Amino acid sequence: MVQQKKIGMIGAGSMAEALIQGLVKEGKVSPRQIHVTNRSRKERLKELSDRYGIEPVTDKSVFKNMDILILAMKPKDAAEALFPIKAYLHREQLVISMMAGISMDYILQLIGSPLPIIRTMPNTSSAIGLSVTAIAVGPHCNQESVEDAEEIFKAIGSVTWVKEDELDAVTALSGSGPAYIYYLVEAMEQAGIEIGLSPQISRDLTLKTLLGAAHMLIETGEEPSILRTKIMSPGGTTVAGIQFLNQSKFQEAVKGAVHSAWKRSLEIRNSFEKKKEEFLPPLQTQSK
Incomplete structure (x- = not known):
């Protein structure tokens, strides 16, 4: 259980804050068990301390006392953030990465020691406790590591277990997914306004329609194509709308967006893998 453990967090952005908020709100840990550092903005650490009661970190040596280390910085900052603290890390600690595009192998190369490691991909709905x-x-993990990771991320929503090589696809689908939905909402809202509705009514109808449709899918368990055809009366309004979407290659566009995001995630991962091969020594696996 994480309740008895100290959590160190590197990075203090919106995703880190969502996780802090979830852990504190759900009572998973005391705020004083969470120790946070970032690259330069000390006022941000004070803000999080004032808001949630967490411990800002100024002396990197405190990381040697952490049970769990959560990597919540931007991927490009990984090496700069990990090199100064690697001397304080040890094999009894669990490393959890929230960084997109950086493999567990690359992170362990940066650390220089075979620690238990887990990779995660939440999304921005974590801010309201509805992330998936x-x-x-990764390697070196035991059942306790798995249970700790699950408990931490259930504080911001639901969890699903995948293989590491599936995380690029996850990033493209659910990591970027909220943005696709917001883009759809923009279009539906604007269309409602163009055909005579007020902005407020158009937004309200759009959001509640999306919410209702999502609940129908979840609660009935039916395929979306079945639910769609149930409301497509021959010669009716829904058929006219769907026909236009088909003519506009709507499904192809959505699938293309996911594929493009997936390819970009692969490119980012490959760029870090090249850096690993060029600049990093082999991982030391022998006992120290």
């Missing part, structure tokens, strides 16, 4: 977080278990 994909979790991939």
Whole structure:
């Protein structure tokens, strides 16, 4: 159980804050068990301390006392953030990465020691406790590591278990997914306004329609194509709308967006893998 453990967090952005908020709100840990550092903005650490009661970290040596280390910085900052603290890390600690595009192998190369490691991909709905977080278990993990990761990320929503090589697809589908939905909402809202509705009514109808449709899918368990055809009366309004979407290659566009995001995630991962091969020594697996 994480209730008895100290959590160190590197990074203090919106995703880190959502996780802090969830852990504190759900009573998973005391705020004083969470120790946070970032690259430069000390005022941000004070803000999080004032808001949630967490411990800001100024002396990196405190990381040697952490049970769990959560990597919540931007991927490009990984090396800069990990090199100064690697001397304080040890094999009894669990490392959990929230960084997109950086493999567990690359992170362990940066650390220079074979620690238990887990990779995750939450999404921005974590801010309201409705993230779906994909979790991939890495080497050196035991059952306690798995249970700790699950408990932490259930504080911000639901979790699903995947293989590490599936995380690029997860990033494209659910990591970027909220943005696709927001883009759809923009279009539906604007269309409602163009045909005579007020902005407020158009937004309200759009959001509640999306919410209702999502609940129908979840609660009935039916395929979306079945639910769609049930409301497509021959010669009716829904048929006219769907026909236009088909003519506009709507499904192809949505699938193309996911594929493009997936390819970009692969490119990012490959760029870090090249850096690993060029600059990093082989991982030391022998006992120290």
